[in-house]
Structures are given as C-alpha cells and as structure tokens.
Amino acid sequence: MRWWRRKHEEELDRELRSDLELEAAERAESGLSPEEAQYAAKRALGNAGLIREDVREMWGGAWLDRFRQDVSYAARAFTRTPGFTTVVILTLALGIGATTAMFSVVNAVLLHPLPFRNPDRLVVIWERFISNPNSPPVFDSYRDFENWKSGSQSFERLAPATWKAEGQILTGAGPAREVFAMPVGVDFFSLLGVAPELGRTFQPDDLRAGCTVVLKHSFWIDTFGGQTGVLGRHIELNQNACSVVGVMPPEFAFYPDAAALWTLITPVSDIARDPKSAVGVFALLKPGVSIQRAQQEVQALYRNSPSNDMGGIHVKPAIYPLAEQFAYLTGPTLRLSVMVLFGAVSFVLLIGCLNIANLLLGKSVARQKELAVRAALGSGRARLIRQLLTEALLLSVTGAALGILLALTAVHYFRTLNPIPMPPGNPVSVNLPVLAFTASLAVLTALLFGLVPAWKASRVDLTDALRATAHTASGGLAARTLRRVLVVAEVALSLALLVGAGLLIQSVERLASVPLGFPTDRMIAMPITLPKWAYAAENQRARFYRAALDRTALLPDVASSAFASSLPANHFGGSLLAIEGKPVPTLSPAALDVGQVSVSSGYFRALGVPILVGRAFEDSDGEKSPAVAIVNQALVREYFANENPIGRRIKLPQPKTDRPWLTIVGVVADEKGEDFFHPMSWKETPAVFRPVDQDPPSRVYLVFRALTGSTAPAATIQKQIATLDNNVPIGDVQTLNEDISRKLSYPHLRAVILAAFAGLALLLAAIGLYAVLSQLIAQRTREFGVRMALGAQRSGLLKLVIREGMLLTFAGIAAGLIIALSLTGLIGSLLYDVKATDPWTLAGVSLLLALVTLLATYILARRASRVDPMVALKYE
Amino acid sequence: MSSVPKKAERIELLQGTLDMLILRTLLLGPSHGHQIGKHIQRTTDDLLQVQHGSLYPALHRLERKGWIASKWETAPDRNREFKYYRLTAAGRKRLLKEESKWKQMARAVAQIMWPAEEG
Numbered sequence: 001m002r003w004w005r006r007k008h009e010e011e012l013d014r015e016l017r018s019d020l021e022l023e024a025a026e027r028a029e030s031g032l033s034p035e036e037a038q039y040a041a042k043r044a045l046g047n048a049g050l051i052r053e054d055v056r057e058m059w060g061g062a063w064l065d066r067f068r069q070d071v072s073y074a075a076r077a078f079t080r081t082p083g084f085t086t087v088v089i090l091t092l093a094l095g096i097g098a099t100t101a102m103f104s105v106v107n108a109v110l111l112h113p114l115p116f117r118n119p120d121r122l123v124v125i126w127e128r129f130i131s132n133p134n135s136p137p138v139f140d141s142y143r144d145f146e147n148w149k150s151g152s153q154s155f156e157r158l159a160p161a162t163w164k165a166e167g168q169i170l171t172g173a174g175p176a177r178e179v180f181a182m183p184v185g186v187d188f189f190s191l192l193g194v195a196p197e198l199g200r201t202f203q204p205d206d207l208r209a210g211c212t213v214v215l216k217h218s219f220w221i222d223t224f225g226g227q228t229g230v231l232g233r234h235i236e237l238n239q240n241a242c243s244v245v246g247v248m249p250p251e252f253a254f255y256p257d258a259a260a261l262w263t264l265i266t267p268v269s270d271i272a273r274d275p276k277s278a279v280g281v282f283a284l285l286k287p288g289v290s291i292q293r294a295q296q297e298v299q300a301l302y303r304n305s306p307s308n309d310m311g312g313i314h315v316k317p318a319i320y321p322l323a324e325q326f327a328y329l330t331g332p333t334l335r336l337s338v339m340v341l342f343g344a345v346s347f348v349l350l351i352g353c354l355n356i357a358n359l360l361l362g363k364s365v366a367r368q369k370e371l372a373v374r375a376a377l378g379s380g381r382a383r384l385i386r387q388l389l390t391e392a393l394l395l396s397v398t399g400a401a402l403g404i405l406l407a408l409t410a411v412h413y414f415r416t417l418n419p420i421p422m423p424p425g426n427p428v429s430v431n432l433p434v435l436a437f438t439a440s441l442a443v444l445t446a447l448l449f450g451l452v453p454a455w456k457a458s459r460v461d462l463t464d465a466l467r468a469t470a471h472t473a474s475g476g477l478a479a480r481t482l483r484r485v486l487v488v489a490e491v492a493l494s495l496a497l498l499v500g501a502g503l504l505i506q507s508v509e510r511l512a513s514v515p516l517g518f519p520t521d522r523m524i525a526m527p528i529t530l531p532k533w534a535y536a537a538e539n540q541r542a543r544f545y546r547a548a549l550d551r552t553a554l555l556p557d558v559a560s561s562a563f564a565s566s567l568p569a570n571h572f573g574g575s576l577l578a579i580e581g582k583p584v585p586t587l588s589p590a591a592l593d594v595g596q597v598s599v600s601s602g603y604f605r606a607l608g609v610p611i612l613v614g615r616a617f618e619d620s621d622g623e624k625s626p627a628v629a630i631v632n633q634a635l636v637r638e639y640f641a642n643e644n645p646i647g648r649r650i651k652l653p654q655p656k657t658d659r660p661w662l663t664i665v666g667v668v669a670d671e672k673g674e675d676f677f678h679p680m681s682w683k684e685t686p687a688v689f690r691p692v693d694q695d696p697p698s699r700v701y702l703v704f705r706a707l708t709g710s711t712a713p714a715a716t717i718q719k720q721i722a723t724l725d726n727n728v729p730i731g732d733v734q735t736l737n738e739d740i741s742r743k744l745s746y747p748h749l750r751a752v753i754l755a756a757f758a759g760l761a762l763l764l765a766a767i768g769l770y771a772v773l774s775q776l777i778a779q780r781t782r783e784f785g786v787r788m789a790l791g792a793q794r795s796g797l798l799k800l801v802i803r804e805g806m807l808l809t810f811a812g813i814a815a816g817l818i819i820a821l822s823l824t825g826l827i828g829s830l831l832y833d834v835k836a837t838d839p840w841t842l843a844g845v846s847l848l849l850a851l852v853t854l855l856a857t858y859i860l861a862r863r864a865s866r867v868d869p870m871v872a873l874k875y876e
Numbered sequence: 877m878s879s880v881p882k883k884a885e886r887i888e889l890l891q892g893t894l895d896m897l898i899l900r901t902l903l904l905g906p907s908h909g910h911q912i913g914k915h916i917q918r919t920t921d922d923l924l925q926v927q928h929g930s931l932y933p934a935l936h937r938l939e940r941k942g943w944i945a946s947k948w949e950t951a952p953d954r955n956r957e958f959k960y961y962r963l964t965a966a967g968r969k970r971l972l973k974e975e976s977k978w979k980q981m982a983r984a985v986a987q988i989m990w991p992a993e994e995g
Contacts, residue, residue: 011948012936015932015959018910019910019928045928046927047929051929051933054933055936058933
C-alpha cells in the first residue's frame, strides 16, 4: 500500500514537472526570458500543492491517508497538553464506562430476547382480579390449563408450571436435603425450544411412566459430580423413585432460580388430580397471533367453562410476554430501576460531553492562531472541521476503550457480588450488542462535544486572529456566552441527578430505619423440613418440635428460641377470614389478605413482640385442648374495629373448610413485613397465629437469639437436631438482618448507584465551572494588572470571579430545579416516605451544589488575586 | 481565503463537460496532460481555459474509472518520457454516451432559449 502510494506520488510529481517544463519552454519560444518563462509557467500551473491534494483525492483511499495525518497531528497536539488530554479522556472513560455498564444491564433485562427458540412468541397466562385490575396477577388453576389446551386455537404449545409447591426431600444422593423440584407439563421444554445437554427432555411416553425428572446443570454437578451415568438412574424425592431422563445445559435458566430440577406433571400427579391446583400457564403463540387475540380467546373459554370455580366473576385470564414477566417476578421495580439508572447515567455522560465541549471551546480560543495559520496555508474550512472532529474522535475512542475496560470490571464485580437477584435468561455481560452500542456512543459523544467547538473554531477571521496574540484572544462574546450556557446546563443536569439520588437515599434510609416490631439483632433462623412419610401424623411433628426446642434451650449461647412456620417480615396473606356470626367476605384481592402462622409458645417472647391483650400461647395449648388463636393488631383493625376480639371465634375457610373454629385468646403487636408486589413499603399483614402443637406444619423455621453476634450456635443446633433424627434436612442458616437487607437490596443498590452517578456529575460540573472561570481570569489578567498598577484593590478581581461563579451556579440551580421537578414524578414508585417534590431535599442538594461550586470558585479566585501587576504587564 | 474558489464549485462547474472533452481529445490518439490542455484551449480559440487544478484531478479520476489508461513513453520529438493517456474500450463507450447526453441537453436548452427557431 505504501510503496504503491509513494510510486504514485513520484509519478504525479514527474507529470506536473514535465507539464511545467513544457509550459516554460513554450513561453520561452514566444519571446520571454528563461526566468520570466519559468515564472509564467508556475503561475499558469497554479497551487501545485492543492492540485496534488485534489489528485490524491481521486485515487481513492485518500481519506484514509488524510485520516492518518489528522490522527497523528491530533496525537501530537494531545501530547503537548497532557493535563487537558488526561482530564478529557478520564471524563470520557468514566462516562462511557458507566453508560456501557448500565447498558449491559438494560440489554440483559429489557432488550436482548430470552435465550429460547421463539422468544417473541413466548407468553405466560395469569389470572387477574376484575374488581382490582392493578392488583398483582395470580396463578391459574390446573383445570384452566386443561380447558385452554383442549379448546384454544391461538397457541402452538401450552405447558403448566408452578412454584407454588413445597420443597421435596431428596434422599439417596448424599445426606437428605430439601430441594425445589418444579412441576412442569410435558411440553414445557419443547415450548421453550431448549435442547438438553445430556439425555432428553420430557416426552408424551413419560406421562404413563412413573416420576421422571430433568436436572438443572448446577444441580447435576453438585449432586452427581457431572457424571454422565446419571441418565436412567433413580433419585428419591419424598421417597418417590424418579428416573433422571436429562440434564439441561448450564446457560438454561427459568424462574425461579431455586428450582434444582423439574418434575413432570402426569395424570396421576397431585397437581393434575386436584383441578384447583395453582399453576402458571406458559405458552407459545402461533406465528402471527397477537397477544390480544389469544387473550380474547382464553377469556371466552374461561367464561364458558362451567366447572370454573369462580365462574369468571372475580378473575379473568390475562396474557403477558414472558420476558417482561421474568423481570417483574424477579423484582417488580427492576425494569423501572434499570430505566431510571440508565437515564441517570446518560445525564452523566451528557454532562461529561458538555464539559469537554466547554474545555475544547476554551482551548480553541488559544488555538485560534494555529488554525488561522493552517487556513492561510490553504486548509479549507471542511478540512479544519475534519481535523478538529478527528481530534474529538481520537479522544472519544480512547475514552471508550478505557470505558469498556471499566465496564468489564464493573460487570465482573456485579456478577461476582450478585447484590440483587436478576431475572433468568440473559446474564449481564459486555457482549457484542453492548460493544456496538459503545462504539456508536464513542462517535456520538465525539460529535456531541466536538461539533460545536469545531464549527466555532473553523470560523476564524484570519486577519484578526493572526494579529492577535494568544493572551489577548478572547474567543468573542458569542463563544463566551456559549461556554456559560454549557456550564449552566452542566450544573442544572447534575442538580437533577443529585435530587434523584437524595430522594432515593432518603427513601432507602427511611425504609430501613422503620421499626419492624421485632428487634432483629442476633436473631438467627434456619429452616427445618420434616419428611412427610416419617412424620405423617400431627402429633409426631409436634413431638419432634418440642424435643428440638428442649435441646436448643439448653445451649449456653442461645438466649431464647422458638419455631414459626414463616419468618417475621415474611408472613404473607392469601386467605379469607371467616368470623362466627358474620357472613364470609366475598372474594377479592383485598379480602384475601390474612396470613396464618404456626408458632411455638415462646415465639412472641423470643422475637420481642409484645402481647397487647389477652395471653400468649402456653404449653397447655396442646393438641387435645381447645383450638385457640392469637391475632395481631392489623387483623383487629380490619376485622374487629371497635369490637373486643378476645373470645370471638374465627377460621380460615381456605383451603379446608372443615377445620374447627378457633377462639381468639390474645392480641399481639404487628410485625411489619415485606410486600412482594410493592417493594417500597412495609406491610402489616393481618395474621392468625396458631400454637405449633395444634397445627404443626411439616416445614418450620427455628429462630433463636444468640448471646453473641456469631452464628456459631447454629452448627451446634444442627448437630443436636441430627441426633434426634439425621434424616431431617436443615436448610441454610441466615440472620434476620440478612433477610431484611436482602429485601432492601433493590432500593439500596439503586440509591448507591444513583448517588455515585450524581457525585460524578457534581465533580464534572465543578470542573466545568472552574474551567470557565479560569479562562475568564486569564482573559482579564492583563486588565487587572494594569488596574492594580494604577492602585485598584485586589478584591476587585476576586469579586468579579465570585460574582460570575455564583451567577452561573444559581442559574444552573434554577434550571436544575425545573428539570428535577419535571422528572422526579417518574421515580414516584421508587420512593418511600418522601415526596418527589420534598422541599428539604431540593433545598439540601441545592445547598450542597452551591457549596461545592463556591469552593471551586474560591480556590480559583484566591489564585487569581495573587496576580503580580508587573508579570501581567510584561505579557505584552 | 475567499479568493480561491471552493473545490466543490470547481468540480460542479466542469466535471461532466471536462471529462467529455478529455475523452474526445484522446479519440485523436494518445496524448500527455499538457497536450490535452493545450489542445482544448487551441481548438476553442482560447475560449476554454483548462485549469491544471481541474485537468490533472480529472485525468486521474478517469483513469481510476477505467475510461483511460496511462503509460510513460518517450515522446517522438523529444528525448524524454511523458505520461501518455489513451482511450480504453470502456472510455469509447463512455464518450458515446456522454456525447448523446450532451446533444440532448443542448437541444433542450436550445428549445427554451430560442423557441421561435423551432416553430
């Protein structure tokens, strides 16, 4: 390539030279002297440099050459101003890096199709309450699935799957442990179109066979060491022999993450035999069928189904895209959080670009002379703009390259630390689409920060610029106004981000500091699951729990301990409440709000939940004594307003209505807990507590308060329980604080990230202001030198600089407040106990911003006021 | 700066026409750049002055398009080499096309400018 070009250059020179000689010879023939002829020929030829450039243009590939020239010129220019270059590249690296990292999340959660065969046609059918369309969707029944499967035309495949199922005890593969085996229909895997890594997935023949399972990759590795011999082997789930038919590949993921394997729902499964079993129905739409059309069809089928329990009065089916539901189920605020944070990081990048545009504008004033010289030597305006844009591109590409490294690091840490649950499907990664985004970001940012300065700089007035010295060049009024506007915009955008960060931080702090009604310090919990086959009778379970508690109570490090069927902050509603002498409330999401919790007699004492009225459970509340219940204040507020609940009789009609009436013997204070579908709140679930002896579930949590902060006693307790029965699986030990902070993980991470973005924005805005002010000082140093020499006070310059700084800051704050007020409405659902227009937050962050910019101004003004008049005058 | 005509304008002004004139000149036989320029100038009684700044880029462009080819050859009357351009087969076709286009254009312009002569 190079030799080709050199040869061409030489030939062109030779060609032009021979033309010149011929011309000169001709002119000489017509009577001119040799010198005159030479001169006339040169004049006839014109600007040889320009001709060469134009000819080169015709060769093609010239742009590459020119580009290389521009790049090397730009690189040289940058090495001359290493400080400026470093600031710009760092700004871009941070801005582009943060944006790339956020985009990789956006891509994984919102954009990239699920890694299934026909992701755009995969849907899930839920049911939702007609009376309250905004309430979260609920499961379908197995009968609905059967009706839709036989009656609908819209779907290529339908399969039920459910996570409203209990864990099962796995035996015969190491120590007994509880696993979640998700029951799914026969078409589940073929609907998703994912091939197994090993063996096969379910097929119709399996419906007539016994229990069959497909394993998740990680479960296969952990339990079977990744042996291929696992195919055809039997594993025991609740003592059922299940044959392993296949293993899914490592990248296969479905909701929920806890599912370690999938079991097939056969006609003899519990789920299929009870038509009311709660399942989700997953479906593959036929090509060309819209969600609306399919929804109309299943709604019609639902209405016409005579066996339907609810007759279509209370609920109706609704269809959602699968990807959207994955995100929603994983975190109801996930999509919004991701969008808000991506918006925020775009602001940061925009501020970064404004800042660089600002710095470049400042620099272009100093470069005016250089550009004027180049223009005088024949560089066209387009060429000058191209040169300046090439410089911008060189900066942005370098910044983007560093930014990609930053994003890779950030994504790596995100995946290692795993701070929040992420939806199944696409792991967050800096993949090709993300890199393509970053590449376009590099070009976009270069245009954003490079175009205006390049345009301005190319409009040089030659004579003026050449005459002016570097120190008197001011860049003109328009350029100065532009730079001021840029700084105001930077301040405004960073204020908006600060407001958002302030609101989110306050929200999570307030949410975290709400007293939940039980002190969580040193509280440790572990789940215990009694095998159903060995503990079929209630009294067997009750006896085991009593024995386990007796042993735990003897341990020296345990202050108090108890059993509960659900952890505090996890008492979920879902039942209707029947009160003796009152009609059963009609079915609605609001009425289905009562939770039932079985607790041992020491529960309230161990948790520190006070008994307000009546009594706590006693050891005498055994299986033979009258059925009793304790209710919480939330239940009293809702169902016994202005009545005395003590002595009243209640029951939870679902799922079994033949249960005995329960007499209320006490009222306890509320425990606040998670509201899964409204994550930015705590909920006081109306709860009915039952003595564990009268209603012993097969799965409970042992909760205890340790004397020290360590979870060490848990190991001792595990050993003690193993001596009672070593076939009883004990799940993961966790502290209640861990449980609570997991519930706060989304709001917490959101606030931290937004605060980091806002901090970065503030820093950039401060740098921008500093740069504009220092230029102002540079321009007026001479003037002030003269003035001081004539006896003016130093404070004059100081005042001028501070006045300018404050003016820009306050204009920025005013504009920023307007932006903030128009945007914070978007994050209303992410806030807790603070309004989007909270005046204290607005005032607080404005003050913070003003202080930071004042500091920047002050540092600069101090430097400026030390100007020595003599030095300033010597500039001339 | 402003006295130098913009490159874009120069090319717009001359491109199509100059290309055709160069091709037509080469129809007479291979010539080097200087000869082509002089030929156009002399044939039109100095009416058309071909600027070097237009001629050489045009020659290189035509060569790149494959309409003309070049070779360094010794001139018959002088003892030195010149870069001779000659018309290729593709160039001949191109010339015919350009010519008929130009004729059409000239007729169309004439119809507007001197309608009486047509009637």
